Amino acid sequence: DQQVKQNSPSLSVQEGRISILNCDYTNSMFDYFLWYKKYPAEGPTFLISISSIKDKNEDGRFTVFLNKSAKHLSLHIVPSQPGDSAVYFCAALAQGGSEKLVFGKGTKLTVNP
Amino acid sequence: DAGVIQSPRHEVTEMGQEVTLRCKPISGHNSLFWYRQTMMRGLELLIYFNNNVPIDDSGMPEDRFSAKMPNASFSTLKIQPSEPRDSAVYFCASNLRAGNQPQHFGDGTRLSIL
Numbered sequence: 394d395q396q397v398k399q400n401s402p403s404l405s406v407q408e409g410r411i412s413i414l415n416c417d418y419t420n421s422m423f424d425y426f427l428w429y430k431k432y433p434a435e436g437p438t439f440l441i442s443i444s445s446i447k448d449k450n451e452d453g454r455f456t457v458f459l460n461k462s463a464k465h466l467s468l469h470i471v472p473s474q475p476g477d478s479a480v481y482f483c484a485a486l487a488q489g490g491s492e493k494l495v496f497g498k499g500t501k502l503t504v505n506p
Numbered sequence: 507d508a509g510v511i512q513s514p515r516h517e518v519t520e521m522g523q524e525v526t527l528r529c530k531p532i533s534g535h536n537s538l539f540w541y542r543q544t545m546m547r548g549l550e551l552l553i554y555f556n557n558n559v560p561i562d563d564s565g566m567p568e569d570r571f572s573a574k575m576p577n578a579s580f581s582t583l584k585i586q587p588s589e590p591r592d593s594a595v596y597f598c599a600s601n602l603r604a605g606n607q608p609q610h611f612g613d614g615t616r617l618s619i620l
Contacts, residue, residue: 425606436597436613437597439608439609442608486606492603494551496549
C-alpha cells in the first residue's frame with residue numbers, strides 16, 4: 394500500500410513556463426516532506442522541504458505548497474529551464490523523530506527548449 | 507567536499523554468488539541508510555544505522571540480505587546467495603541526525619543478477 398503517491402509518471406512543459414508536480418499522502422503521521430531531484434545514473438539530490446506547521450516554502454525558483462487537510466503537496470518550478478529535466482521524488486517523514494523516508498515513485502519532468 | 511561514495515558502480519554476477527556493496531558516508535554524518543530502487547516498488551528503505559548501530563531493518567527483504575557498519579566511515583550490504591529478483595539499483599545515503607537534515611545520496615550501484 395503506497396503511502397506517498399505521485400500519480401503523474403511524466404510531465405512535459407515549455408521552457409519559461411511553470412512546472413507543477415503533485416504528491417498525495419495517506420499517512421496522517423507524516424509531518425515533514427521533501428522533494429528530491431534525480432538525473433540518470435546519479436543519486437537523488439535534495440531540493441526543498443516543508444514542515445507540516447507551514448503551508449508554503451520557497452527557495453529561488455522552487456516553491457513547495459502543503460495542504461494538510463487534503464494530504465496533498467505540490468512543487469512549483471518557475472520559470473522552468475531545460476536543466477530542470479529530471480525525475481522528481483516526493484518523500485515524507487513521520488513525526489516522532491523517525492528517519493524513515495517514504496518515497497513516491499517519481500515524476501519525470503521534461504522541459505522543452 | 508566528498509559526497510557519499512558507493513562501490514562498485516556496476517555489478518554483474520551469476521545467480522547464487524555472494525554480492526557485497528560498499529558505502530562510505532559523508533564525514534561527520536552519523537546516520538546511514540541503504541535503499542533499493544526497482545521499477546515495481548520505487549525507492550524503498552532497506553535498513554538504517556545511527557552511530558553505527560542498526561536501528562530499523564524492517565525493509566530488508568529476507569535473510570539473504572545483511573548489512574554491517576563496522577565504523578563511522580564504512581558500511582556494507584551483502585546478498586548471499588543472490589537471485590535474479592535482487593537486480594536493482596542500490597543507493598546508500600547519509601545525514602547528520604539533528605532535526606530534519608536531508609539525506610545525501612550516493613550515485614548507486616546497479617546490480618544485475620543473471
